[in-house]
Each structure stands twice: as structure tokens, then as C-alpha cells.
Amino acid sequence: MLGFDTRWHNDLGDAALAELAVREHRILLSRDRGLLMRQIVTHGCYLRQTGTETQLRELIERLQLCAEIAPFTRCLECNALLAGIDVAEAEREIPEGVRQCASAYWRCSGCQRIYWKGSHWEAMRRRIARMCPDWVTD
Numbered sequence: 001m002l003g004f005d006t007r008w009h010n011d012l013g014d015a016a017l018a019e020l021a022v023r024e025h026r027i028l029l030s031r032d033r034g035l036l037m038r039q040i041v042t043h044g045c046y047l048r049q050t051g052t053e054t055q056l057r058e059l060i061e062r063l064q065l066c067a068e069i070a071p072f073t074r075c076l077e078c079n080a081l082l083a084g085i086d087v088a089e090a091e092r093e094i095p096e097g098v099r100q101c102a103s104a105y106w107r108c109s110g111c112q113r114i115y116w117k118g119s120h121w122e123a124m125r126r127r128i129a130r131m132c133p134d135w136v137t138d
């Protein structure tokens with residue numbers, strides 16, 4: 001949602017997660033201290049909070065991420081980058097009701113999903129604005 005290149009797995013063991021983080025130069029986020037203490041892990045962050053919303057706030061504050069966010073630039077499903085597409089192209093693939101209220105569209109370069117500024121987008125925009133008050137939407 002905030003535009004960071006992320007990966008999420010709950011099907012990998014500690015060794016595989018640590019190796020993945022190192023290989024892809026990622027910051028490993030976890031509540032598993034044993035995982036973060038592995039010698040191979042160079043960049044890890046223990047999350048004290050347990051809820052996803054509070055964890056997100058914790059992470060934004062600790063890593064000072066507000067200045068780095070690029071909301072709505074990545075796919076919420078597969079993490080690939082989004083790119084703007086022609087209205088005519090999008091309207092061939094979206095429901096009739098969406099055509100009435102959306103005027104701009106983006107396609108995921110990975111899974112090809114189409115995004116628009118609908119009610120879900122507005123709810124996320126408000127959520128982001130609460131976490132990063134200085135963020136300016138276009």
C-alpha cells in the first residue's frame with residue numbers, strides 16, 4: 001500500500017527466510033527473536049506490536065518511513081509495479097459500475113490486475129494520511 005518492495009511468507013522456515021532476506025538485500029521484519037538473531041541476518045527489525053495496523057505504525061515511526069512512501073505504486077496482490085493505462089483499455093475489462101465513477105486506471109505489471117480510485121482507494125488514502133500527516137495526495 002505504501003509503495004515499498006515487500007515480500008511476505010508464512011510457508012518458509014527460519015533458515016530460508018534469513019537467506020532470502022540476505023540474498024535480496026531486504027530488512028527482515030518479525031516477532032521471532034530467534035530468527036532475527038541468526039548470524040546471517042544483517043538487517044532485521046523486531047516488531048513489538050501484534051496487530052497489523054499498530055505494527056505498520058511502529059515500523060513507520062522506527063524506520064522514519066513517511067518521507068519514503070510512494071502509495072499506490074505497487075500491486076496489493078503481487079507487489080509488482082503499477083503503470084497507468086488508457087481509459088478505453090481499462091473499460092474493456094472493468095465492471096460497468098466502475099466506469100461511471102473512475103476516470104483513471106493502473107495495471108499491475110505482474111498479475112495484470114486493474115486498479116482505480118474507488119472507495120477502497122479512498123479508505124486507504126485516509127489511513128495513510130493518518131499515519132503520515134505530511135503526505136500530500138495528488
Ligand SMILES: [Zn+2]
Nearest residue numbers: 075078108111
Ligand atoms: Zn499484481
